[in-house]
Amino acid sequence: GAGVSQTPSNKVTEKGKYVELRCDPISGHTALYWYRQSLGQGPEFLIYFQGTGAADDSGLPNDRFFAVRPEGSVSTLKIQRTERGDSAMYLCASSLVGAREQYFGPGTRLTVT
């Protein structure tokens, strides 16, 4: 079956611009997670949705980062006034309720110039 998909696969933007990153989870997965991964590091948690609501947004680095999941399926990670330090791979994962295994998408590589 279809796995987690993320678009775009690559995004290059200029410092100060606004970007949106999209995640399509596996159908039926109510839990959705966003992670950020810098080169040579493991993924770092950003935000977790259970259905439409953000159950845990403690990983968002600052108020320039925001994520939504209005219908409990697709999620969008929004970054305002991008900075060069935001350059990283942004990963999305989904899982079933109560499951311990998360399924990751291929990621969006964001480069801020």
Added chain:
Amino acid sequence: LAKTTQPISMDSYEGQEVNITCSHNNIATNDYITWYQQFPSQGPRFIIQGYKTKVTNEVASLFIPADRKSSTLSLPRVSLSDTAVYYCLVGVGQSGNTPLVFGKGTRLSVIA
């Protein structure tokens, strides 16, 4: 959440068994031990999970001693395609749906 320590890198020849050990001295009673694999330019992929003793699946085995302060991921007869970063995670409770906490992982290089 329990902190994990694992080797930064390992090298192995094709056909050998590879054992990657992870230390997690502060593991809690409810914590499971989970391993993920990540290939370059891909998201991590779940490999195996266990609570105690030994777990085996079609990909790997996971050995957990009685005190649960460490665990060993065993990959039998590795091939070049097993070259990846392997992450040991501790802290996913029985209820699931917990954000994962990754360390830097172990970079395994398989050589022909």
